Amino acid sequence: MLKVLVVDDETLILEGLAEGVNWDKLKCHRPILARNGLEAIEIIKANGIDIVITDIKMPGMSGLELAEWIYNNKRGIYVIILSGYDDFKYAQNAMRFGVTEYLLKPTKLDELEESIKKAAKSIDEQNRLDILFNKSKAIIEQSNRQALIDSLIFDRISDPNRIKNALEDTCKSKYLHKIVIIQIYNYSKDLINKKDYIVQYIKYIEELLKTTEFDKSIDVLVQYEKDKILLYFSTNCSHISYEYFSQTVENLIHDLRLHLKEITPFDTAFGCSRTDRKIENLKNMYLEALEQCDAEKQNMLPVEDTDKEGLMKLLNPNFKEHIQNTDSQALMRDIDDVFQKCLDKTLSYAKGIAIELINYAIFCCGRDLLTGHIDMQKAYENIINSKDVNDTFRIVKDFIKNLCMFLNSEGISDGGVLIDRIAAYIKRNFFNDLSLESVAERFYISPGHLSRLFRKYYKTTFLNFLTKVRIENAKILLQNPRYKVYEVCTMVGFNDSKYFSQAFKKLTGKTPSEFKQW
Numbered sequence: 001m002l003k004v005l006v007v008d009d010e011t012l013i014l015e016g017l018a019e020g021v022n023w024d025k026l027k028c029h030r031p032i033l034a035r036n037g038l039e040a041i042e043i044i045k046a047n048g049i050d051i052v053i054t055d056i057k058m059p060g061m062s063g064l065e066l067a068e069w070i071y072n073n074k075r076g077i078y079v080i081i082l083s084g085y086d087d088f089k090y091a092q093n094a095m096r097f098g099v100t101e102y103l104l105k106p107t108k109l110d111e112l113e114e115s116i117k118k119a120a121k122s123i124d125e126q127n128r129l130d131i132l133f134n135k136s137k138a139i140i141e142q143s144n145r146q147a148l149i150d151s152l153i154f155d156r157i158s159d160p161n162r163i164k165n166a167l168e169d170t171c172k173s174k175y176l177h178k179i180v181i182i183q184i185y186n187y188s189k190d191l192i193n194k195k196d197y198i199v200q201y202i203k204y205i206e207e208l209l210k211t212t213e214f215d216k217s218i219d220v221l222v223q224y225e226k227d228k229i230l231l232y233f234s235t236n237c238s239h240i241s242y243e244y245f246s247q248t249v250e251n252l253i254h255d256l257r258l259h260l261k262e263i264t265p266f267d268t269a270f271g272c273s274r275t276d277r278k279i280e281n282l283k284n285m286y287l288e289a290l291e292q293c294d295a296e297k298q299n300m301l302p303v304e305d306t307d308k309e310g311l312m313k314l315l316n317p318n319f320k321e322h323i324q325n326t327d328s329q330a331l332m333r334d335i336d337d338v339f340q341k342c343l344d345k346t347l348s349y350a351k352g353i354a355i356e357l358i359n360y361a362i363f364c365c366g367r368d369l370l371t372g373h374i375d376m377q378k379a380y381e382n383i384i385n386s387k388d389v390n391d392t393f394r395i396v397k398d399f400i401k402n403l404c405m406f407l408n409s410e411g412i413s414d415g416g417v418l419i420d421r422i423a424a425y426i427k428r429n430f431f432n433d434l435s436l437e438s439v440a441e442r443f444y445i446s447p448g449h450l451s452r453l454f455r456k457y458y459k460t461t462f463l464n465f466l467t468k469v470r471i472e473n474a475k476i477l478l479q480n481p482r483y484k485v486y487e488v489c490t491m492v493g494f495n496d497s498k499y500f501s502q503a504f505k506k507l508t509g510k511t512p513s514e515f516k517q518w
Contacts, residue, residue: 002120003047004031007040007054007066008082017053020109026116037061041069049077051119053112055105056083064093071097076126078119082107095473095491096428104482176245179273179285180231180253183293198224205229205256215240215248228293230286243420246275254363269293311356314338323364326404332397339393350389354396355380361400374399374406419453423465430469431493436462470494471507478516485512 006017014033023030032047034040036058043049052070054063061069063081070077080101081094094102101115182205184198202222209220217240221232233249253270271292273285315338316322322330338357342350358379379399386392422439439462440450454462470492477488486497489512494500504512 002026002028002050002123004028004051004053004116005034005040005043005047005049006031007034007037007052007058007063009035009055009058013055013082017112021113021116026113027120028116037063037066037069040066044070044074044077049074050123051078051080051116053080053082053116056081064097067094067097067099076123078123080112080115080119082112095431095477102480102482175234175236175279176240176242176275176277177279177282177285178233178246178249178275179282179289180233180249181271181286181289181293182229182231182256183269183271183290184227184229185267185269198229202229205231208256209252218245218248228290232282241420241424242275242277249275250363311338311353311360314341314353315357315360319360320364323361323403326407328401328404331400331404335393335397335400339389342389342393345389347386347389347392350392351383351386354383354386354392357396358383358399361403374403419457422450422453423458426466427469430466430473431491434466434493467503468507471504474500474504474512475508475515478512485516488512 004023006014008014008017014035018031018033021031028051031053032043032049034043037054038060040052040054041061044052052066054066056063063083067079067081070079075098078101079094079097079099080103081099082103082105084105101118103111103115202224206222217237218233218235221230221234223230223232233245235245250272253272257270271289271294273288273292276282276285316334319331319334321327322334335357338353342353345353358376362376379395382395383392386395425442426434426439436447436450440447451462454460454465458465460468474488474492477483477491478485483491485501489497489500492500494503501511504510504515508515510518
């Protein structure tokens with residue numbers, strides 16, 4: 001039985017839907033009722049809701065804002081919107097947040113029941129896919145992943161291709177891989193129970209993985225090897241992007257640093273490889289992470305002990321947004337503000353803050369994007385050797401300027417992270433008036449460079465990609481009998497109905513009218 005939440009500020013509508021729909025026939029529990037979006041969120045957090053039926057205009061939080069919250073926080077919930085507004089803009093905004101059922105008030109109960117049936121069918125199909133995925137995932141047990149590490153990194157199995165082929169045969173989806181190494185050093189030679197400490201250390205890491213909000217669809221293998229704890233992260237879930245996977249692991253490593261700093265009688269250095277899609281590159285990833293460990297150890301030179309919390313007291317809270325938007329002018333102001341607050345401090349303190357500032361900048365945009373492109377170690381060394389506070393923050397400014405130039409100029413990684421960001425932007429904003437020039441301007445690159453990125457990574461043109469996204473969304477809307485063809489044309493961003501019809505037929509083999517009747 002599915003759990004349904006009905007959200008409306010009108011008592012009569014709430015009661016009417018609760019009593020008027022045959023919930024048992026639809027295999028749903030009697031619905032939970034809420035009077036606004038804020039109340040609905042609290043109910044969703046406390047209950048495993050499957051379907052939300054919501055009005056748009058409500059006090060406190062609107063239905064569209066609720067749909068946006070669900071899209072960002074509880075993606076698996078199916079949302080049906082009821083509205084008194086027969087307005088394209090409302091429907092367009094709802095589509096941005098995954099809403100495909102948009103019914104006008106006064107709502108006919110039979111129409112609502114049909115929408116609920118479609119929701120139930122969609123949820124059932126997703127559940128079946130989840131079960132199949134979990135079964136496939138269970139096949140790749142820890143012993144297999146252990147063998148993978150042993151063969152491809154440590155050369156302990158003579159035929160690594162056997163492991164690789166077995167893994168690829170089991171799961172045809174593309175994997176994402178990342179290696180993190182925690183290197184242990186500076187422990188006392190007299191530490192008799194060193195092994196016990198390391199065992200507890202590893203248990204602590206595993207417990208942290210269970211208790212934090214770490215995405216459970218990302219697998220983690222923890223292994224100890226000669227004063228190094230190796231964390232092997234992997235996933236083959238289609239909904240997890242390269243960028244999300246990389247940032248999720250970076251966030252976890254940041255948490256591990258904070259949690260594990262004080263619990264062991266030895267020092268640790270962290271190293272992260274870039275994310276890679278190829279299994280056979282695991283050894284290179286391991287060496288990459290090991291190199292970062294060594295660099296981090298070398299950079300632990302005599303500066304006053306500062307932590308991220310100390311930096312955050314000095315730093316503009318919008319710094320992360322400025323980094324991600326590559327807003328150089330705002331970033332220079334942010335650094336100047338920190339610099340002014342360090343003028344009455346020791347040079348050692350300023351150097352510590354400067355290093356943390358660079359670390360935080362790297363964290364904000366993801367170390368994956370920078371490995372092999374930005375010389376972080378050189379920046380650290382320059383800060384350590386700086387002669388005064390002014391020189392220290394000049395080095396930070398130069399590093400941030402170079403970072404912004406890099407983020408704005410290239411397809412940032414082997415996987416084309418920049419073009420993936422642009423593609424995601426188009427998928428969220430396809431109904432707007434987009435052009436090659438306007439999108440290029442938004443991401444601070446030239447139209448020619450953007451065109452080359454689409455051809456290189458998506459093997460198509462910008463216009464063809466945008467058209468395909470619009471047609472895919474048009475196919476969804478055309479299944480709703482309430483929308484006419486010319487309305488769908490406008491809703492997905494086409495200004496010319498004739499061109500819409502031609503483009504639709506070219507991609508689907510049918511005209512929009514034929515598809516609607518089919």
